[in-house]
Amino acid sequence: MTQTMTGYLRNDGRKGIRNVVVIAYLVECAHHVAREISFAYRDKDVHVIGFPGCYPNGYALRMMESLCTHQNVGAALLLSLGCEGFNRTGLAATIAKSGRPVETLVIQQNGGTAKTIAAGIEWVGQALEQIDGVTRTEIEPSELVVGTICGGSDATSGITANPAMGRAFDLLIADGGAGIFEETGELIGCEGYMADRAATPELAAEIEACMDKTVRYYATMGHASISPGNSEGGLTTIEEKSLGAYAKSGASDIAGLIKPGDRPPTGGLYLLDVIPDGEPRFGFPNINDNAEIAELIACGSHVVLFSTGRGSVVGSAIAPVIKVCANPETYRNLADDMDVDSGRILEGRATLDEVGQEVYDLIKNVSNGAQTKSEALGHREFILTYKSFEPIGPSCLPMAS
Amino acid sequence: MSSSDFDPRLVYLSPKDNICVVAQRLEAGARVLVAGETIEVASTLPIGHKIAVRAIAKGETVLKYGAPIGSTTAPVARGEHVHTQNLQSDYIPTYERDGDGAFQG
The missing domain is CATH 3.40.50.2300 (Response regulator)
Structure with a gap:
């Protein structure tokens, strides 16, 4: 390797x-x-x-x-x-x-x-x-920035693919790299757990304020970030979806809170706040998965990990997208679009640790030039819409930076 | 309760949970061990769907991964499918694609 x-x-x-x-x-x-x-x-x-x-x-x-x-x-x-x-x-x-x-x-x-x-x-x-x-x-693993997103989720996403990507994040961060998780709209219900993992009490307060804003924003929209397909796949509520999505973050301390366009100043785990500041003005914060992928890339992600249970096929302009398929039935149906079959875990054919290592090895291979499935198929999706943000507060980044 | 009290086609994620998760599709009429008791599945349950591991009262919090995922809107019997017909978010509602449960924007 x-x-x-x-x-x-x-x-x-x-x-x-x-x-x-x-x-x-x-x-x-x-x-x-x-x-x-x-x-x-x-x-x-x-x-x-x-x-x-x-x-x-x-x-x-x-x-x-x-x-x-x-x-x-x-x-x-x-x-x-x-x-x-x-x-x-x-x-x-x-x-x-x-x-x-x-x-x-x-x-x-x-x-x-x-x-x-x-x-x-x-x-x-x-x-x-x-x-x-x-x-x-030459690029060392410590110089890599990796983003993570889930899309087309079902209830297997939070049991196989997201925890496996979390393990890959733990390995990356142990090597000195930076990992970014986001979808704050899909972390509703996890605010207390995230605050507990913040590197400082001041950062914990920033995360709680960010999540208050998120709940307010989506309540104004009247629709949470949960789709009919998510529900057909066994996810009943936004907080259930969130707990599964949260597993993408792995087990590291949260080093900082950033906004679209901010780059992690050090290695470690960063939470990306994607919810606009101020009164809701421009509609739903991220109208589809590619809006979030574009933001992860704008924060400097070399590669984006994408978990899916229902079976998303998208890629992205600029940075390769690694597809981790959570649902073994979906993998058998859409194998040509999937880079990793993490549904093996549900069928007893692999452990979380094994799939986590496989995802991390694939990050390094793809960073060394290997094409992902979505790249080879020509997926280059991109979308950017209106938002507004205030700059991040002074407690949001590690002191060393 | 431990995972040995469950059919291998079910995942019991946390000992605090009052639901378990279907890991392999279950056809209607399938008999599965849920929390040490064999129950017959009333309707076909796709992978990822939830089954109550004990009776849950109306308004009770449902726990998955040991964490709250919403409150019941009706009493739920042991072995019953737990989903949008009897569970709702404590934050923001979930909508369906069509029919009465669709989002009107």
């Missing part, structure tokens, strides 16, 4: 495990042009991300800055219609400052759809050649 991995050294010193060109549309009106440019490079790591809204949003800008300068990204092409409110010059400046090649194409200034597509295809071709020369570097 690989202990040291080989990745890509960026000019800002960060180390990536993929060498992606992102094409970012800055309003839905530029989405088609972005997609058409990417179609010319279907067999390359050229991924489309974007923000659909015409109104500007500080959270969306920060997310796009974090994503376009993510360590897995080598270059970025920005696609603007021309009249939208997104701060394209600010985004381009942030990317340029990070040392990455960046270009902005404004459709209204480039002669329209066809001419912009042609210009974009040419620029991406040059960018791919340029970033192929990026310095390769």
Whole structure:
């Protein structure tokens, strides 16, 4: 098993495990042009991300800055219609400052759809050649950041896949790496347990305040983060779903509480607060799993672990997604989409520790370049919508940072 | 109670729990050992669904992993399926995809 991995050294010193060109549309009106440019490079790591809204949003800008300068990204092409409110010059400046090649194409200034597509295809071709020369570097497990999410959950998720991913987190954190768990909307009912695991009393208070906000927010929405499919899979209430989701966090102390775009300053276990601050304004906090995956990646995740019982098939732009299938019946039905069969635990064919080790080994293999199932199938989902956040408080991060 | 009091097709997650979890699909009429007593399953139960390990009164807290997952809305007999028809969240309701139980936005 690989202990040291080989990745890509960026000019800002960060180390990536993929060498992606992102094409970012800055309003839905530029989405088609972005997609058409990417179609010319279907067999390359050229991924489309974007923000659909015409109104500007500080959270969306920060997310796009974090994503376009993510360590897995080598270059970025920005696609603007021309009249939208997104701060394209600010985004381009942030990317340029990070040392990455960046270009902005404004459709209204480039002669329209066809001419912009042609210009974009040419620029991406040059960018791919340029970033192929990026310095390769060794990556230690202690330098990895891994995110975790569950989606398409059923009642097996919290018995097999989530506890197994929790064991993998324990192994990663013991090696000095950072793990991020989130879905605070799916931790309702776990607030007391999480506060008990906080590294400091001040952090415990921050976590409790964060969870109060979460319950308030979803109560206003009138619908918790629990779907009909979850219920068909045996999950009756949000707190039942939460207890299963919480198992993803493993057994480490919680070192800090971060928000989308914040990067863990040290190794250890971090909770990501995904619930907007202030009065609910823009609707449901995360309208689907990919909204959360994008936030985990914006926090610097090299790889995302994704557990599923019902059988989600999604992947993501920018960072590989490792699918851990909780339900043995689902695995037999959807094996081509699943990286790990943790339902073996329910059938007595493997132990939690064995599957936890398998997940950790796979994190390292994937970080060394091995493709996940969703990557090989071409899944590059991405979504970003409106939110607003206040900066994290001073007690949220470890003192050493 | 310990796991030896349960059919191997059931998982009893914590000794505090008043429910156990179906680990392999049970057809209606299947006979399984629940908390040391054999019961007949009334309706087919897919993997992941819950069975009461003892009688649970209306309004009582249901425990899974040793932790609360909501309160019963009706009395539940030992061996009965515990789900949305007799258990509700203490936080925010759960909705169905269609029919009377659907979310109206």
